[in-house]
Amino acid sequence: MPQLSLYHTEASPPCRTVRMLAHTLGLDLQLVDVDMLQEEHRKPEFVKMNPQHQVPFLDDNGFYLPESRAIIGYLVDNYAKDDSLYPRDPKRRATVNRMLFFDAGTLWMSYSDYQMPIFYGQPGDPEKEKKMLAAFETFDKLLDGKDWATGSHVTIADYALAVTASSAEWSGVDLKAYSNVCRWLDRVKKAIPCFDEINNSSFAALKELLQKLTEKLAEMSVNKQ
Numbered sequence: 001m002p003q004l005s006l007y008h009t010e011a012s013p014p015c016r017t018v019r020m021l022a023h024t025l026g027l028d029l030q031l032v033d034v035d036m037l038q039e040e041h042r043k044p045e046f047v048k049m050n051p052q053h054q055v056p057f058l059d060d061n062g063f064y065l066p067e068s069r070a071i072i073g074y075l076v077d078n079y080a081k082d083d084s085l086y087p088r089d090p091k092r093r094a095t096v097n098r099m100l101f102f103d104a105g106t107l108w109m110s111y112s113d114y115q116m117p118i119f120y121g122q123p124g125d126p127e128k129e130k131k132m133l134a135a136f137e138t139f140d141k142l143l144d145g146k147d148w149a150t151g152s153h154v155t156i157a158d159y160a161l162a163v164t165a166s167s168a169e170w171s172g173v174d175l176k177a178y179s180n181v182c183r184w185l186d187r188v189k190k191a192i193p194c195f196d197e198i199n200n201s202s203f204a205a206l207k208e209l210l211q212k213l214t215e216k217l218a219e220m221s222v223n224k225q
């Protein structure tokens with residue numbers, strides 16, 4: 001068994017992506033908790049390993065890798081019994097990468113851009129909401145006639161995209177208008193072992209974190225007066 005450590009935060013969506021994929025591959029990740037409220041990700045020893053100061057962050061026997069989508073690709077390349085989740089054929093891999101980049105740069109990006117200020121107690125920005133819903137509409141079109149994000153086989157792109165879509169769903173984004181997305185998300189939830197289990201415990205942690213954040217922000221505003 002390889003010695004794989006994952007620096008993670010229970011509440012973090014990209015950490016969930018890595019944990020779900022590792023679980024599917026039967027990998028035993030050593031989870032190292034990083035407490036964001038205590039700014040542990042800014043501590044010099046962590047920043048020295050990971051100047052990007054983010055989780056998830058993989059340590060594979062001294063090989064360091066941040067970025068959830070890069071991590072899941074690496075885990076399949078190194079530890080899966082075959083390449084079905086991340087095909088080595090250039091065209092099939094390009095199609096998977098295309099959906100991973102669509103997730104990172106468009107779907108996840110527009111969702112987190114809209115949602116993060118709300119988590120910090122601000123009102124939702126209608127322009128950002130429009131942009132996010134347009135991204136879901138594009139995703140819905142991309143899924144037309146497909147069972148999975150890239151066609152007829154589940155790949156790592158489904159893991160990353162499903163974490164984005166389920167996060168949006170959890171925070172109250174109404175996905176009903178995107179019927180392909182809803183059908184696909186349902187399929188992913190059933191097909192990925194542990195999807196619901198990891199999501200549910202992460203959402204519970206996120207709820208708790210947001211509560212603590214609200215209290216911290218309220219305290220800071222009182223101290224400012």
Ligand SMILES: N[C@@H](CCC(=O)N[C@@H](CS)C(=O)NCC(=O)O)C(=O)O
Nearest residue numbers: 012013014053054055056067068069
């Ligand atoms: N693109 C990165 C995003 C990772 C990310 O945003 N992580 C957050 C937690 S969910 C974090 O570590 N934030 C702390 C920081 O940016 O300093 C990925 O997919 O891994």
